[in-house]
Amino acid sequence: MSPLTGLAFLAGLVVLSLVIGLVLRARNGRVTHPAVDDRLDPGLFGVDALGPAATVVQFSTEVCARCPGTKRLLTALADEREGVDFVHVDVTHNPALASRFNLLQTPTVLVLDGAGRTAARLSGVIARESVIAELDVVGEGNRARG
Template identity: 45%
Template sequence: MSPLIAILILVALVAVVTAIGLWGRARAAGPRAARADAIAEEIVPADVRGDAATLVQFSTQFCGSCPGVARTLRALAENGVGVAHVEVDITDRPDVAAQLHILQTPTVLLLDRDGVPVSRLTGAAPRSSYVRELSRLLDAAPASVTLPA
């Protein structure tokens, strides 16, 4: 094989792998629709859910970005009327991770007032992603619940 062909194959391989990596990163960073099953009562009890929305963060003890995401979500919950933040440590709960198909932490589920997931964000998404998803849910809510800017 000539050196030129080998270099062209190598460049093509690097380009394909880079494109796949960028596509995967973009897909993971944005919100996804969540399955419409209600979250089990033993995972997020009704008495800790918000009246309008609940931000459920699934974390582990070894997650480096989980504390920062928790601070962001706590601030959003404190500023949003009827919004609650619940953190679930799945370090010793592989059953919860399997049931909800959680493969990465932090994973955040946005629940409506009935405990049904409406959005799922995986990884340390920017604050604007959480605000956008929460605003979208609150704007669709029949009650006049608002989220301060």
């Protein structure tokens, strides 16, 4: 390979890495509201039941540096709110589950309503205020239906 070809290849890799980094950074901490109305089975997450008001599900991996802090945050929020359960799912050795939920980074958090429908999805650095806002929305929806 000529030096010019090698240099062009290296430059292409740098540009590709930069684009991927910018895309992941833009997605970091973002809240999305899936349009699906599927009720998720608690067995998917290895639990018998979901919270009566809401369930916060955290997907993580063994090598995720932010996951332990996110787990502490979400556990505390669930403990503060009546009817809200927290479920931690390590997908390190469960690629089928990671694929099922299209996990591109960890932590990824789902906020499920009382019926098990996905109300919100958060990825990357999870802000306490974002989770509180989503739980408030789910709570309002539960009161409107109930």
